[in-house]
């Protein structure tokens with residue numbers, strides 16, 4: 001792919017080489033997409049090129065790794081990490097809807113003693129905690145095992161959307177609440193003078209751009225944005241909690257964001273649809289592209 005993006009292993013059915021290998025010893029910032037689909041994973045020939053796994057993004061900040069969301073793409077990242085040996089990982093959840101959480105019980109590093117995993121979220125209200133969400137999903141009769149089956153050292157970290165986080169000295173994370181059913185958190189991760197914003201799932205309101213998102217993403221090198229729908233489709237889905245690539249481009253222009261990745265693809269958007277969408281996006285904003293499984297972007 002042109003423009004500093006390049007394809008990884010494409011289809012993620014085979015464990016792919018982690019970008020740690022690319023950045024080892026460096027100070028760069030890179031993102032790799034392991035799941036780009038929203039709402040529900042999907043399969044079949046017509047979605048193979050962009051991929052059918054739900055939201056999971058790996059971020060490399062020099063030699064540090066962050067994981068954004070734990071959709072079904074997380075399973076493939078887990079397989080790649082197993083080849084690297086012992087792991088010390090942080091998973092930041094946008095929120096706890098199943099398409100962002102269901103990779104957790106299938107994330108193999110959690111079943112290995114000696115690994116450490118921290119799961120963070122900042123959107124829950126009413127006294128609910130991150131651990132409650134994971135335990136609610138992993139409980140009979142919905143699931144055969146509970147998180148107690150994990151052999152890794154698992155820690156849950158709760159914060160409030162809007163907080164600033166510093167998981168390691170060389171990585172700063174700003175957060176903001178998003179407009180979504182049951183809440184969601186947007187992130188901006190900064191390292192070595194560069195930054196990536198992760199803004200999914202969120203719905204815009206009318207014509208006005210969300211001031212909290214504008215402030216979060218201002219001047220970011222890359223914004224990964226909820227492009228579940230197009231502006232043409234949106235009237236049918238008003239109130240469903242998602243946005244459009246056109247609103248993403250408006251946000252990017254207004255906030256001086258350099259590049260934008262359309263993300264959280266609707267399961268009805270097949271490869272042909274996303275190809276056309278990519279062309280329209282690039283015509284509207286030079287730094288725009290459509291996220292697909294396996295894509296590695298160095299920022």
Ligand SMILES: [Zn+2]
Nearest residue numbers: 038039099201
């Ligand atoms: Zn979602």
Ligand SMILES: [Zn+2]
Nearest residue numbers: 095097180201
């Ligand atoms: Zn959601």
